[in-house]
Amino acid sequence: MKLSQLCRHLCFGLLPGAFALGMCAMPGQAAGKIKIVTATSDLAALAQEVGGDRVDVESIAKGYQDPHFVEAKPSYLLKLRRADLLVVVGLQLEIGWLPPLITQSGNSRIQVSGPGYLDASQFAEILEKPTGEVTRAQGDVHPYGNPHYWLDPENGRRVARGIADKLVELRSSDAAYFNQNFDSFSQLLTEASKKWLAEMEPYRGRKVITYHRSWPNFLKFFGLVTMGEIEPRPGIPPTPSHTLDLINMMKREHVSVILVEPYFDPKTPQSIARETGAQAVIMPPSVGGEKEITDYFKLFDYDLGLLIKAFQATK
Ligand SMILES: [Zn+2]
Secondary structure, eight states: OOHHHHHHHIIIIIOOSHHHHHHHTOTTOOSSOEEEEESSHHHHHHHHHHHGGGEEEEESSOTTSOTTSOOOOHHHHHHHHHOSEEEEOOTTTTTTTHHHHHHHHOOGGGSTTSTTEEEGGGGSOOOOOOOSOOOGGGOSSOBTBOSOGGGSHHHHHHHHHHHHHHHHHHOGGGHHHHHHHHHHHHHHHHHHHHHHHHHHGGGTTOEEEESSSOOHHHHHHTTOEEEEESSSSTTOOOOHHHHHHHHHHHHHHTOOEEEEOTTSOSHHHHHHHHHHTOEEEEOOOSTTSSTTOOSHHHHHHHHHHHHHHHHHHTO
């Protein structure tokens, strides 16, 4: 009989009282799947890769939602209350909605200092870390560096490793399983990255603009150049004067592709596209942003497919 079975047997069967409680509270050996809640769908996808069938993973934000602003529903609280592990993007991406949910969950494991709280940003390469003082005048978001780091496959690998280590810490008896899953994921990612880079090779150095600064890690990995954002500052909606500046710059610099996250109003990007002859590409930055983007690999497959089509159409 496995220890987990024995534990269940003892708890529900024969031995009441202190002995049974002691057995079943043994850390790292509990029966059942590890319940993981993630702030975003990309973290859920990575947690699923390494956790396999020994975890239950659920994301609070859906891939088609703006991760800066997620409406808190009561059902999230229930999920957080039961969670063994909460994985967050960090760098204040979720500052507007997650902290009250964590507090209200009353779950001591997933409080910021708890054993079941994991800030994935600690594992990733973070771009745009501010050096000077950060003020509100610089915009509403990103005061600790750019939180959209999951859009670099190497950061996906690093975060997956970090989650695997945390799962091993929470359940050491499954260490070999989690490590094996990470190794398989990592190998597949190496192969996929090679293919993605080869596909993007003809377009290295192409200039784009983006609606929000969601893409610096992505653009850096694929050798693309960002020339600006439609938002005048992070989190600030477009203004006519900034849009006019962008249009002039794009004509001058031959910028022909605009990346637009699906949750922003497409009106301004579409009018910029009309003025400049550029292509506005609605590009999901997260797993689940479109029905067919069901895992971390398909996110890059899908986005690169869109991007290549746009580059080919605007030589
Ligand atoms: Zn952002």
